[in-house]
Amino acid sequence: METLVYKRPESLLKDGHFTFCPGCGHGVILRIIAELIDEFNLQKDTIAISSVGCSIFLEKFFNLDVAGASHGRSPCVATGVKRCKPDKFVFTYQGDGDAATIGFNETIHTACRGEHITTIMINNTNFGMTGGQASATTLVGQVTTTTPAGRKPELTGYPLHAAEIISQCDGTAYCARVAITDTKNIMQAKKAIKKAFEMQIKGLGYSFIEVLAACPTNWHMTPVESVKHIQNVIETVHPLGVFKDITAQENK
Amino acid sequence: MKGDLSVIISGFGGQGALFAGILLCHAAVFEGKHTTWFPAYGAEMRGGAVNCSVNISDREVPSPVIDEADAVIALNDASQEKFEHKVKSGGFMIINSSLSHIKPKRTDIDYIKIPLNELAQKLTQPAFVNVIALGAFLEKTKILKIESVKEVMKEMAKTVSAKKAALLPNNLESIEFGANIIRQQMVTV
């Protein structure tokens, strides 16, 4: 008897091959998102909002309608789409340079308005596409092309903790930071993103998932070293966890 | 042009200079005339200098901006100083002598000095200096009927809050009183 063990999600284009660097986290997250959209049967009702950075080429991978946004403005574009089409499923896919740096004001206000959209923010603690410059989430001491001697707080301050801040906004229904460093974590990440999607489907408010992801190229590490770096270093600064879940009470 | 008139109404914020202009424009529309209202004000919500330029005409009004006005209504001393030179030769200026003791500088225009704030005390409170001045202006120029302004006030009362609508009798009293000031020559000309 034949058993189906692998199926390409309908929400991914058949010829949409990922073009990310070896060991990059984006492909895993995009696949999780596509699987979940399939599971919720939302492929025909989804409008994805791309951003600027390695997160930009959604239309190359997703078999979904895609609206593009300029640097940091995806939550605004998503707001415009969702308010016009409240029955559609709308999510933004952004990096830390986009959602937590140039567009953090937009992210916060979208959360405060409690827009019924979902943001997936990939945090690899640098501007990946432009060649590894320091972003708002860059760790103290982290070497980047713009902090060649490591990020020094006295010069460039401290890392921004996006999920923690977004969890403080009254309009946020669900907010978590996850990692994709091993199978268990990938399953956890999928569970969190699923929960975030449910918040939107049920109309409960804004949901925000921060995913710690590897950027081996700009970190100058092997993919294996990158995973260890997330576990041993990044998670100590940007800890994993669910920071807000307005349905937590009823689930107990 | 016959039937054309331009007036600048000026005061400090809160005196109702802008609103007096709006009433005038509504009355003009009520009588089927062309009209424009154009305000100028500072950044303050209250107390700053404000003024509006109003044109009333039988033809389309090309310029809402007034070079020289047929009349100026100055609700305070600063307005008198600012707009005295803007009155057309042969025109007139209503001065609020309760708040301005500045001597008129020109001999080619008429000055109508009305102690607006003091006279307002004689009426049912609150009474409105802007509306009293408007009544006097209309009686002096006859450009529009006092009755048209009253009709406009009644119409407006239907669309504003109950608190504001309750002031309709006071407004009607103020406009009539303003007209009477001119009719009975209760002023120093």
Place this chain on the structure above:
Amino acid sequence: MAKVLVKGNEAIAQAAINAGCQCYFGYPITPQSEIGEYMGKHLPKLGRVFITAESELASINMVIGAGTTGTKAMTSSSSCGIALMQEALSAMCCAQVPGVIVSVMRGGPGLGNIAPAQADYFQALKGGGNGDYKIIVLSPSTVQEAIDLTYRAFHLALKYRNPVMLLADGILGQMMEPAEFGEYPYKDPDVSEWALDGANNRPARNVVSLHMPEGAMEELTNEIFEKYELVAQNETTYEDYKFADAKLVLTAFGSVGRVAKAAVDRAREEGMKVGLFRPITLFPFPDKDLNKVAQKADMILDLELNKGQMLLDVRSAVFGACPVEFYGRTAGGLLTPDMIFNKIKELYSTLENKTQAGVR
């Protein structure tokens, strides 16, 4: 329908509602805040969308979101607020997203002041955004025209899938005069061919402004510029005010256009052959028509509430057919009928002298 006394800003807002504007996104700024206030009062009652955004950046990007779904949406702002929107306007032109932007100009540069001005002609027409793009720009001179052009703005935005700006100034925004709303007179095109609403029984589609493959961006830009050619052919409008026999032709846009009419009338009363050419569409600029006028005129006098911005387009259109003079004030300094009339008299006398001397 009877004429009602209405403030320019509120007329624009009500016209937008009549035009079927489903969403308004804005951020307060003088001298146009009445537009947002009016929308905030009326749109929710109609079950439509109103958001006071966190910034002008956010407002215009919300307009983009609405526009990608083919929904009629609008934002409004003034000078420094419009400056913040330039990135998005460029992106809208590239991704071909419709949307209406109302710009009620105040004094600048910088925070400037809150008095009326027209110094954002370059901002609207020559763009602060990146790349080759054009916004359709409509310039009303009366409250009635503000209503009519607001209707037209919504129609053109959908017809050409391009941002359309209603370029008003503080005079028009703040003034009141009687006007008639009538009904939205246009039949809008079907958006289902391109709008995003989920890939239901059709291939997924996208509305984006990044086009990386070799040659793709140039090809797209060429297509978009062919569209602009069509806009120029179909939509160019201007007002002819007594310029047929005019020796001196005034050019002015927006509220200055109406003030200039008063000066033209006075000059005519005194026997001077003066007329006014008032562009209503600033892009497309009526350059061919203005050139024809210039061929017959002895001189053009361009009037603006800035240091000479439309002047460049006027000169380019006139292309040396006759001399072009400029007279303007800026940052809250207003042109009055008297000022314009005196300038006319001064220039007209030089024309008369030349004619007498046999020089043309």
